[in-house]
Amino acid sequence: MFQVPAVDIAPYVEDGGPAERAAVAAAIDAACREVGFIQVHGHGIAADVVAGLGAAMDAFFGLDLDDKRAYVRPAQENRGYTPPKSESLSLSLGIESATRMNDFFEAFNIGRAASEHAGSELPLEHFAENTWPEVPGFEAQVSAYFAEAGRVARTMTRIFADALGLPAGFFPALTSPSIDVLRMNNYALPDGTDVALDGDLVGMSEHTDFGIVTILWADRVRGLQVLGSDDRWHDVDPEDGALLINLGDLTARLTNERWMSTLHRVKPPVVGGTIQRRRSAAYFHDGNPEAVVAPLDTCVDADHPRLYDPVTVDEHIRAKLAGSRAGRRNSAAAREGARVLQSLR
Template sequence: MWNDFRVPTVDIGPYVADVPDAAACAGVAAQLDRACQEVGFVQIVGHGIPERTIDDLAAALDAFFALPLETKKGYRRGPAENRGYAPPKSESLSMSLGVPSASTMNDFYEAITVGTEASAFPGLDLPETSYARNTWPEAVPSFRPAVEEYFLRAQGLSRVLVRAFADALGLPPGYFDGLVDHSIEVLKMNNYALPESEIRVVDELTGMGAHTDFGIVTVLWADQVPGLQVLGADSRWHDVQPCDGALLINLGDAMARWTNGRWRSTIHRVDPPIVGGRIQRRRSAAFFFDGNHDAVIETLSGCLADGESGYPPITIAENIASKLAGMKSGVAPVGLREAERVLAADTH
């Protein structure tokens, strides 16, 4: 264990090389295994996503979130559809763990979400609930091409990471391929700022409540602005900011369940970045690589000790649905180990 909490940096260049070097990849896999056991968050460099692609994504976010609130609300979808625009204070991520925040729907970020549609897999009969149609903001013509380019890059990176994860866990090459060949993939783009009339801080606010991610792995681009905090093994919250050129990677529930907790689905939150009594603007884009909707999450045999039963089996779609119900509708899931960790954490 590292003496002081830190998110380790791993260069995954050997895995994205045109001709991967087996020995170099083995070294990367060992670093990932250690980081996934001890922190559950990793900074990756050498990821291969061009800086221009990320700059275009950031510009697209700026253009969309600069629209009038009423215009943005025109792209809102129902709570059962994880697509479209979500205004400030319309969600509570801590409720995805069954942990209420100061008020039921208190997360002050706004977001727009897109994802893989069922039409991307014409040979499969996939449920609209997991592979919903996107709502693209026509008011910003540059938004869709910039977001689709970043989405494609993050999608490819996620598949590289899953290949590295199989190596890190000592599994056969391609072990996860059949569990991700029609993966649910979602890009949630966030803006941490209230409308001008509400920007002075007068009440207790939550930027984004304490939560774990729902799927296999999350690829996070974020501003180098304070706010993101990770709950460490010491039950204390630690500030995390990406270094230059890095993307933050964290594990989700599926990977923690598959490994019976050997790898951590780390609890994290966003505290309001406040400067001089006012909220400092912060942006992020989280690409969630969740796995096939019908893939069953059950503990890998190599991660069970004698007599251990592991997590009860659940499909990717069932796990996501229970978490989204809490986040969007306030219907709390019950019996989650992660909820106990949040409730036991130091509140500061």
């Protein structure tokens, strides 16, 4: 039976002892090998911070569509508002979704800005300045959650280093400064939208995440599906108070697929002939754009040949975003795309 493992990471958040941390690292290693998704408890994000994020999302996504469109930014900047049916995540894998239509979710993105790193010349495509909507409390509430999700992401990389037997400084060197983006998603269609509520309707099409690790908060509403090792799609319902953690492509490359960048999608729950609203917020911790990612020597041997050539974080992220946001097929994702096609047979 498919199950997303649950791990309490409190020993890393609250300065647990060596034995406690070793047990957590071993549990994370097993989950990353077998599933690539983890339910994390003991993360330390206060309930009121999560509630503030939800309130900010409700306030913004509750605006009229025309008002939200005022916050659309150029696709390459990966900031601001994304209207429904303007992206197709499956193109980031070099394939088209079986539905042949764009994903119906809407989103709002913020991220690390170049102005936060005075004296550094950072590519504006990855470190664009943020747009903040004129919604009372939005910036403060979202910024508070962004800081906490970033802390959890860095905690996870500390655990990853221990689980992989890497020195403590390995991930800080790979991620400083890091491309970090918070994408707030709303799965609901505006009133009057013309769409058939059939079994092929996709909120967010099949994809893998791009970077190192994703910290996902989501409503406890059906919709998220993960592709298992049996090539079948399985529903994932987050446990109360848990965050969902999943690995990105760069970690799969780094570990030579010892760890999995798991394919996932969102299929909308349809109740009483209408789409049930679902919210999520994904914090993507993607790494320093100049860093080069290649399989670790410890993950390559005669039985596990090197699967990937070296790539910079910048090159990889640009290719993925060109697929999802600019509509160009990503030709460098053959391994991930093949898994999607296998699942659709």
